[in-house]
Amino acid sequence: MSGLVLRGGAVVDPRTGAVEPRDVVVRGTRVEALVAPGAAAPGAEALDVSGLHVCPGFIDLRGSLDADDDRLDALAGGFTTVLAEGRAGAAVPRAVRCASLFDGQGLGALEAGTTVLSSGYQAPPSLGVLRRALLYWRDTGVPLLVHAEDASLTLRGVLGAGATAAGLGLLPVPEAAEAAAVAGIIEVLEECGGALHLNHLSCAGSLRLVREAKARGLKLTADAAIAHACADDTLARGYAQAARIWPPLRPAKHRAAVVEALRDGTLDAVSSDHRPVQAVDREHTFDANAPGGRSARDVFGRLCSLGLPLARVIALLTSGPAAIARLEAGALGAGALADLTVVDAAKGQVRYTLVNGMVHHRGQQA
């Protein structure tokens, strides 16, 4: 099988944070070797990546691959693996299918082709059912991804409680709708043991609780959606539909808490929460429209704008989510999957996305 060499780039190892000039030799679907610049054997096809960073392919903990547009958005965003609900689609990007963690008031089951249980955007039916899910799956190694929300606190709210919601007359969602649920989940986890992941945390109180729980040694992980790191409730001014997402956007201090938690490791991953909505779901009023949006394409660029070290940015998109979902992907070394994302870190752009050693996306050079 013919090879491919990515020449002239710097390789980012998200596990160690090391960034070193290396040529990446790909053979078939695997990385054969990382070699000193120019040391690759001649003959292989070369891809000039000088001035760029070569990273493990990005992993999205919550995306969508339902339509071709979604797959193209994911690849353009550098995602080579996407955790998504629904039917299996095309092979690229690599789809990790999630089954539903809950089924009404009962437990959901892994279905054929699924390896992860996630409650997506749905709150657990109760802490009791969450506890039973945790105990049932505890010794199986199946990743459990939970959306933390107390619906009795959300009520009909659509935007984080604060000045913007008050002024727009949008019903507010108190911080406790998430944080109180996180507190309850942590207590259950502490008693039952096992491991749990919290989906898209969005407020300061939740992050404080997770930080403390991790310090106590709980096997708890958490991610944030890119929106909560980059926007606050003021995006909703004028009822801008871009702000109609879930969890809701909140006042600026919560955004700052998310960024700090990305920096200090309280958060392990960043997800896109790419969640296409039908056109008709932008034709009602803000509260009546379904939450969601197309967000996979610019996750890397937006994450770069936060001033985090590059190795941390890459870890949040690779090794972090790989550990949560227990995937082989997310590392870069001899023998690793040749799922690679090549970025221009200075410009915050994804330049190449390779899955199984094949280039599936070439970004426009700005």
Added chain:
Amino acid sequence: MKHLLAIEGLDRPFVERLLDRAREFREGRVRERPLAGQVVANLFFEPSTRTRTSFELAAAFLGAHVLNWTVAGSSASKGESLLDTVRNLAAMGPRVLVLRHGGSGAAALAAAAQKTCSVVNAGDGQHEHPSQALLDAFTLRERWGSLDGRKVTIVGDVLHSRVARSNVHCLRLLGAKVQLCGPATLVPDELAALGVPLLRDLDRALDGADAVMLLRLQRERMAEALFPTEAEYHARWGLTAGRAAQLPRHALVLHPGPVNRGLEIAPEVADGSASVILEQVENGVAVRKAILEWLQ
């Protein structure tokens, strides 16, 4: 294309001109029929008696043909989107759409969705109800001459009230001092962002008030655990006869209607000499004439 979507963002001279013109209508000094041959469409996604009727009378007076479109039996009950409904109705050629909808931002959405009709917000969710605030301001201005320095206390379910939001903006624009009063379930702390004091004691909030505006409290809010019982609410936050007697002699009592007698206001206070509730209704027609005329 002119629209009236909210009080927030209007300037004082504009509002004063509109209220001056409303007075001319009120006094019967206007004979023109500027809307002759035109269609005003009332588009009500929520039930309304006085607002819809008031706009209908105003439009008819100005010579317009009025089209009443309500949600019952319409396509909206079959799942048509708000924008679809607006575009379809706009295609029939009305000059003005008077829109009432349960979602905040509905009027702005309707205004942006088409290019042929002026949109009047007749209440969008919990956001604004500008014509109500204008008629309230008109009522107070007719009584007082000016609102400058006057103290107005708004009491009750501000969280769910478009009337309260519009009044906060309108009364302050005209120089009044506004304060909000109610329990924190109905007057959440974040409402301080509107730039007005939040008071948690009704007797203090009424002290020295030149006017008190009660908001309608929907009885369903009790099932949502936003207040314990009607008796408790009335005793603590209602304008009882005893409280009304403590008001300054010149103080006025307003309510946008419909009134829950015995809940937010005692019946004898609603019907008492300080009450201007029926004046509000009467003035509503004149104010809406001025609004519809301005849109031309």
